Amino acid sequence: MLQTRPDLGAPEPYTFPKPRRLAVGGGTVVAIDVPGQTFAAVRLVHQAGGASEPPENMGVAALANEALEDGVHGNSSLAPALERHGAEWVSRVTWDSFVTGVDAPVTRLRDATALLAEAVRAPALRDEDVLRRRDQILERFWLDASVPSTLATRAIGGQLFTGRYATPLGGAPERLKGVTPQDVRDFHTSSIAAVAGTLVIVGDLAGVDLEELGATVFGGARAAQAPASTPPGPAPGDLPRVLILDRPDSVQSALLMAQRAPARTQVDLPRADGVSDVLGGMFTSRLNMELRERLGYTYGVGCRFDLRRDSGVFLISTQVDTETTAHSLTASLAEIDRLQREGVTDGELSAVRESNTVGLPVTYSTPRSLAGALVEMVVHDLPEDHIDRLRAGFERLTAADLAEAAGEYLRPREMVTVIAGDAKRLEGPLSEAGAGPVTVRDPETLWS
Amino acid sequence: MTTNGAARRVDQFTLDNGLRLVTAPASTPQVAAVNLWYGVGSRFEVPGRTGFAHLFEHLMFQGSGNVAKGEHFDAVERLGGEINASTSTDRTNYYETVPEHALDLVLWLEADRLATLREGMSQEVLDNQRDVVKNERRQRYDNQPYGTALERILRLAYPEGHPYHHATIGSMADLDAADLDYVLDFHRRHYGPDNAVLTVVSNLDPQDVRDRVERYFGAIPARPRTAEAPDAGLTGLLGGPVADRVVETVPAPGVFLGYRVAPYGEGDFDVMHLASAVLGQGQGSRLYRRLVLERGLAADDGGAAADLLPFRYTPSLMLVNMIAREGVSGDTLEEAMIEEIGTLAEGVSDEELERARAILERDHLQTLSHPAGLADSIGSCTQLFGDPELAFTWPQRWSSVTTEDVVDLAKRLLVAENRLSVRFDPESAGEPAAAPAGGSAG
Numbered sequence: 001m002l003q004t005r006p007d008l009g010a011p012e013p014y015t016f017p018k019p020r021r022l023a024v025g026g027g028t029v030v031a032i033d034v035p036g037q038t039f040a041a042v043r044l045v046h047q048a049g050g051a052s053e054p055p056e057n058m059g060v061a062a063l064a065n066e067a068l069e070d071g072v073h074g075n076s077s078l079a080p081a082l083e084r085h086g087a088e089w090v091s092r093v094t095w096d097s098f099v100t101g102v103d104a105p106v107t108r109l110r111d112a113t114a115l116l117a118e119a120v121r122a123p124a125l126r127d128e129d130v131l132r133r134r135d136q137i138l139e140r141f142w143l144d145a146s147v148p149s150t151l152a153t154r155a156i157g158g159q160l161f162t163g164r165y166a167t168p169l170g171g172a173p174e175r176l177k178g179v180t181p182q183d184v185r186d187f188h189t190s191s192i193a194a195v196a197g198t199l200v201i202v203g204d205l206a207g208v209d210l211e212e213l214g215a216t217v218f219g220g221a222r223a224a225q226a227p228a229s230t231p232p233g234p235a236p237g238d239l240p241r242v243l244i245l246d247r248p249d250s251v252q253s254a255l256l257m258a259q260r261a262p263a264r265t266q267v268d269l270p271r272a273d274g275v276s277d278v279l280g281g282m283f284t285s286r287l288n289m290e291l292r293e294r295l296g297y298t299y300g301v302g303c304r305f306d307l308r309r310d311s312g313v314f315l316i317s318t319q320v321d322t323e324t325t326a327h328s329l330t331a332s333l334a335e336i337d338r339l340q341r342e343g344v345t346d347g348e349l350s351a352v353r354e355s356n357t358v359g360l361p362v363t364y365s366t367p368r369s370l371a372g373a374l375v376e377m378v379v380h381d382l383p384e385d386h387i388d389r390l391r392a393g394f395e396r397l398t399a400a401d402l403a404e405a406a407g408e409y410l411r412p413r414e415m416v417t418v419i420a421g422d423a424k425r426l427e428g429p430l431s432e433a434g435a436g437p438v439t440v441r442d443p444e445t446l447w448s
Numbered sequence: 449m450t451t452n453g454a455a456r457r458v459d460q461f462t463l464d465n466g467l468r469l470v471t472a473p474a475s476t477p478q479v480a481a482v483n484l485w486y487g488v489g490s491r492f493e494v495p496g497r498t499g500f501a502h503l504f505e506h507l508m509f510q511g512s513g514n515v516a517k518g519e520h521f522d523a524v525e526r527l528g529g530e531i532n533a534s535t536s537t538d539r540t541n542y543y544e545t546v547p548e549h550a551l552d553l554v555l556w557l558e559a560d561r562l563a564t565l566r567e568g569m570s571q572e573v574l575d576n577q578r579d580v581v582k583n584e585r586r587q588r589y590d591n592q593p594y595g596t597a598l599e600r601i602l603r604l605a606y607p608e609g610h611p612y613h614h615a616t617i618g619s620m621a622d623l624d625a626a627d628l629d630y631v632l633d634f635h636r637r638h639y640g641p642d643n644a645v646l647t648v649v650s651n652l653d654p655q656d657v658r659d660r661v662e663r664y665f666g667a668i669p670a671r672p673r674t675a676e677a678p679d680a681g682l683t684g685l686l687g688g689p690v691a692d693r694v695v696e697t698v699p700a701p702g703v704f705l706g707y708r709v710a711p712y713g714e715g716d717f718d719v720m721h722l723a724s725a726v727l728g729q730g731q732g733s734r735l736y737r738r739l740v741l742e743r744g745l746a747a748d749d750g751g752a753a754a755d756l757l758p759f760r761y762t763p764s765l766m767l768v769n770m771i772a773r774e775g776v777s778g779d780t781l782e783e784a785m786i787e788e789i790g791t792l793a794e795g796v797s798d799e800e801l802e803r804a805r806a807i808l809e810r811d812h813l814q815t816l817s818h819p820a821g822l823a824d825s826i827g828s829c830t831q832l833f834g835d836p837e838l839a840f841t842w843p844q845r846w847s848s849v850t851t852e853d854v855v856d857l858a859k860r861l862l863v864a865e866n867r868l869s870v871r872f873d874p875e876s877a878g879e880p881a882a883a884p885a886g887g888s889a890g
Binding site for chain 2: 002003004005006008009010011012014034036037038039062069075076078079080083084085086087088103105132133136139140142143145146147148249251252253264282284289292293294295296297298299319320321350351354355356357358359360361362363364365366367
C-alpha cells in the first residue's frame with residue numbers, strides 16, 4: 001500500500017553559525033568551527049579586485065593571482081608542495097576581491113597555511129614565470145572563447161559599460177600583452193604583500209590555534225584600507241539592441257540578455273533575488289518551464305544578478321537551437337512583460353520565501369559554502385548576522401514587494417542581447433524580434 | 449592512512465523487496481542527503497536504442513501516479529534543496545539534499561516514481577523531453593570544440609556491438625526513434641527496489657530512517673525478473689595503435705589518447721589510477737612539468753591531463769588529453785605525449801608516487817566532506833561492490849601500491865598495441881594554431 005504525500009512539520013529554525021573573530025597584527029581571523037568536519041577551507045581575502053585596476057594594467061590582478069602558483073621557488077613550485085600535504089590551492093580574482101587559499105585536511109592545516117603565507121607574502125614572481133603565465137593566458141583566451149557561451153558572456157561588459165568593466169575581468173589580448181613582470185610585482189607588493197587582509201577558516205577547529213595561523217599569514221603586513229569606488233558609465237549606443245557574434249554553422253546559439261543593475265549596496269537582495277528566482281533562478285521558474293519544459297528549445301535557461309561594489313548586471317542566459325533562437329528571445333521578453341504586468345502567484349511567492357529560508361542548512365552544509373559566505377561578508381563589509389538578516393528579509397516578502405521589484409529591477413527596454421551563433425541564419429529572424437536593431441560582428445574584432 | 453571517523457557509523461538494512469538502505473551521519477546539522485543508485489546505465493542499451501537510459505532519467509522528473517509534471521522539482525526547490533540526477537554506463541542515480549524535516553517528502557517522491565512512473569507517462573511528455581535531450585546533446589557535444597571526443601574514443605576503444613561502444617548521450621537518430629512502449633517497458637525491466645541502493649546521510653537515528661524508508665518503499669514489489677545486461681566481456685589489449693583524425697572548427701590541435709586498463713574495482717585499476725596521477729594530475733605531474741612548463745608544447749590546464757574513465761563491468765580507460773600551444777602542431781604534441789607516457793615504464797620515484805597518493809586521497813576526502821558527496825560515494829560502493837564501508841576506506845587500496853607495481857603495469861599497458869588516439873586539427877592547418885582561424889569563432 002503506497003503512502004499519501006506526507007505533510008511536513010515546521011522546519012527547525014536555522015541560524016548561521018556565529019563566527020569567531022580575532023584581530024591578529026594588522027589582520028583579522030574569522031573562523032567557523034564545524035566539529036567532525038575533517039576537511040578545512042582556508043581563504044585569505046584582499047580587496048584588490050579587477051575593478052580597481054588602472055586601464056593600462058587591465059588583467060594584472062588575474063595574472064598576479066595565477067603567478068602566485070609559481071611559489072617562492074618559481075617554476076610552478078607551489079602546487080606540488082601543497083599536493084604533498086593533500087592540500088589544494090584555491091584562488092580567484094573577482095571584480096571586488098583577490099582571494100587566495102587552501103583546502104586541506106585539518107591535520108595538515110598548519111603546514112598548508114604556512115605554504116599559503118609564503119606564497120602570498122614572498123613569491124618569487126620571476127620574469128620567466130610571469131611571462132610564461134601571461135602567454136598561456138593570452139592563448140587560453142581564444143581557447144576559452146571557442147566555447148560559445150563563454151564568448152557571449154565575455155562580450156557583455158563592453159555592451160553595458162565604459163571603463164574597466166568594458167573589458168573582461170582577466171583582461172583582453174591586446175592590453176594584456178603590455179602587462180610586464182614588473183607591473184605584476186608592483187601590483188603584488190602594494191596591493192597584496194603589504195596588506196594583511198582577512199583570513200577565513202572553516203572546519204573542525206579543535207586543537208587549531210587560530211592566532212598562530214593568523215600570525216603566520218599576516219606577519220607584519222599593514223591593515224587594509226577601505227577600497228575606493230567610482231560608478232562606471234554606460235556604454236554608448238541606443239538600447240535595446242542585439243549583437244550577433246558570428247559563429248558560422250553553429251547548430252546552437254548561446255543567447256544572453258543583459259542589462260545594467262544597481263550596485264550591491266543599492267539593491268534590496270530579497271526583493272531582487274526573489275524576482276530573479278521567479279523569472280529564471282530555479283528549475284520551476286517561468287523561463288525554464290516555458291523554454292525547456294513546454295517548448296523543448298533548450299537544455300536549460302537561467303537568470304541572475306551579478307552585483308558589484310559600484311554597479312551590477314542582470315543576466316538571462318541559455319543555449320538554444322538555431323531555428324528557435326528568435327522565438328526564445330521573444331518568449332523570454334514576453335515572460336518579463338507578463339511578470340511586470342501580472343506580478344507573481346501565491347505559489348511563486350511561497351517558493352521564493354521558503355527556498356531562501358528553510359533551505360539554508362543545505363546551502364551551508366559544506367566547508368566551501370560556509371567559507372564562501374564569510375568571504376562575501378568580508379568583501380562587502382557585511383555584518384556577521386548577514387545571512388540571518390537576509391533570511392528575515394525573505395520571510396517578510398509579500399507578493400506586492402515582488403511585483404514592485406519586477407518593475408524596478410527588470411528593464412527589458414534597456415537590454416542588450418548578445419548571441420554567439422550562425423549570423424546568416426539568425427540575422428533575419430532576430431531583426432523582427434522587437435529587441436532592437438541587430439549588429440553582426442566577427443568575434444575576433446572584439447578585443448583587438 | 450586517512451580514514452574518516454564516521455567509518456564505524458554506517459548502518460545497512462535490506463528490505464524484504466530487496467531495497468538496500470545505507471545510513472551515515474552528516475557533518476553539519478539539519479540536513480538530509482538522499483541518493484538512489486539504480487543498477488541500470490547505458491551498458492544495457494542495444495544498437496538502435498542508444499541514449500535511452502539517459503532519456504529515461506529525464507522522464508523520471510516528468511510526473512508519476514501521484515506527482516504532477518514539475519511537482520518533484522518544485523517540491524524540492526521550495527525547500528531550498530538540491531536536486532538532480534545523472535546517467536553513466538553503469539548506473540543511473542537520483543539525488544536530493546534537503547532540510548532534515550523534509551526527508552519524508554523526498555522518500556515519498558522517490559518511492560512514487562519508482563512505483564508508479566508509468567501512470568504519469570504520456571507521448572507529449574516523451575516528445576518534450578526528447579527535444580530537451582537533443583538540445584543537451586547539442587550544448588554538450590555538437591556545439592562544443594572537441595565535443596565529440598568521448599564518442600570517438602569509445603568507438604575506438606570497444607568493438608562494434610559492445611555495450612560500451614557508444615556514449616551515454618546516444619545518437620540523434622536513436623533519440624528520435626524512442627517510443628512510449630519502450631519507455632514503459634524500460635521502467636518495468638529496470639526500476640525495481642531490488643535494483644536500487646538508497647543512501648541517507650543525516651543526523652537522524654538509523655533505525656528511525658529505516659522505519660521511514662520501510663513506510664514509503666516497503667510495499668513496492670521487486671521486479672519479477674532481473675534484467676540481463678548485454679555481454680561486456682573483453683580481454684586483452686585494445687588492438688592498437690588505432691586513430692581517428694578530425695579536421696573541424698577547433699581553436700587549436702587537441703590530442704586525446706586512450707589505453708585500456710582493468711575494470712573499476714580491480715587492484716590493477718588502482719595501480720593505473722595512481723599512474724594517471726603521476727602522469728597528469730596536479731602541477732607536480734610529469735605531463736604538466738615537461739610539456740606545459742619545460743617544453744611549452746601544451747596549453748596550461750592546471751594539471752588535469754590524465755585520468756581514468758571507470759567502468760565496472762568491462763575494461764576501463766586511461767585518458768590523456770592536451771591542447772597544443774600556438775605554433776605547435778598536433779603531431780608534435782602527440783609524439784611528445786606518447787614519449788612522456790612511455791617514460792613511466794622506465795621508472796617512478798617514491799616521491800612521485802607519494803604525491804599521486806596524496807592527490808587521490810585529497811580528492812576522495814573532498815568528496816566525503818559534503819553530505820551529497822558522501823551519499824553518492826556510499827551508493828556507488830554499495831551498488832557496485834556491495835560494501836558501503838569502502839567509501840571510507842578506499843584510500844587504503846592505494847597505500848599498498850609500490851613503484852614497481854606502477855612500472856610493471858605501465859610496461860604492459862602503456863604501449864602502442866593498447867593505444868587509441870583521437871586528434872582534432874583546425875580546418876586551416878598550418879596557420880598559427882591558437883589564433884582564431886578566419887571565419888571560425890576563435
